[in-house]
Amino acid sequence: xxxxxxxxxxxxxxxxxxxxxxxxxxxxxxxxxxxxxxxxxxxxxxxxxxxxxxxxxxxxxxxxxxxxxxxxxxxxxxxxxxxxxxxxxxxxxxxxxxxxxxxxxxxxxxxxxxxxxxxxxxxxxxxxxxxxxxxxxxxxxxxxxxxxxxxxxxxxxxxxxxxxxxxxxxxxxxxxxxxxxxxxxxxxxxxxx
Numbered sequence: 001x002x003x004x005x006x007x008x009x010x011x012x013x014x015x016x017x018x019x020x021x022x023x024x025x026x027x028x029x030x031x032x033x034x035x036x037x038x039x040x041x042x043x044x045x046x047x048x049x050x051x052x053x054x055x056x057x058x059x060x061x062x063x064x065x066x067x068x069x070x071x072x073x074x075x076x077x078x079x080x081x082x083x084x085x086x087x088x089x090x091x092x093x094x095x096x097x098x099x100x101x102x103x104x105x106x107x108x109x110x111x112x113x114x115x116x117x118x119x120x121x122x123x124x125x126x127x128x129x130x131x132x133x134x135x136x137x138x139x140x141x142x143x144x145x146x147x148x149x150x151x152x153x154x155x156x157x158x159x160x161x162x163x164x165x166x167x168x169x170x171x172x173x174x175x176x177x178x179x180x181x182x183x184x185x186x187x188x189x190x191x192x193x
């Protein structure tokens with residue numbers, strides 16, 4: 001993957017964090033830096049750790065299915081992207097009832113929003129990422145982008161409320177980005193390798 005693709009992938013993954021952060025900002029109602037930084041930190045941390053765990057798990061057997069690796073990477077990205085696109089069309093009230101200042105709630109949200117990143121780590125193994133020095137830059141970028149997008153989402157939610165969440169369609173754009181990257185991987189392997 002190129003540097004640009006990694007940054008786009010990170011933005012696509014961070015859209016779940018961004019959407020949850022907007023809802024959390026709406027619930028916070030005002031800027032409270034400690035809970036906001038805590039949420040952004042854990043969202044970024046889990047978004048970085050999960051692909052690393054997925055990569056570690058999948059890299060042990062990726063050599064067994066090298067002939068299918070591009071199809072698997074495409075399927076994972078297309079599935080995750082498609083699910084995000086579908087979720088973006090659900091008519092839900094953006095105001096969720098939970099306490100964004102509770103560490104237990106923040107950890108649960110961080111885990112929930114990072115499950116997709118675990119699958120992305122699996123696709124890294126299938127794309128030929130073989131050692132830790134190769135996986136470190138993408139997971140660092142994913143963690144950083146998730147941290148930043150979480151903070152931005154919190155501030156948007158505090159400032160603009162529910163209206164901004166519906167207008168931005170973060171999940172829709174994140175899903176489209178993942179589908180495009182998956183399609184590019186498949187096309188490159190089928191026609192240009």
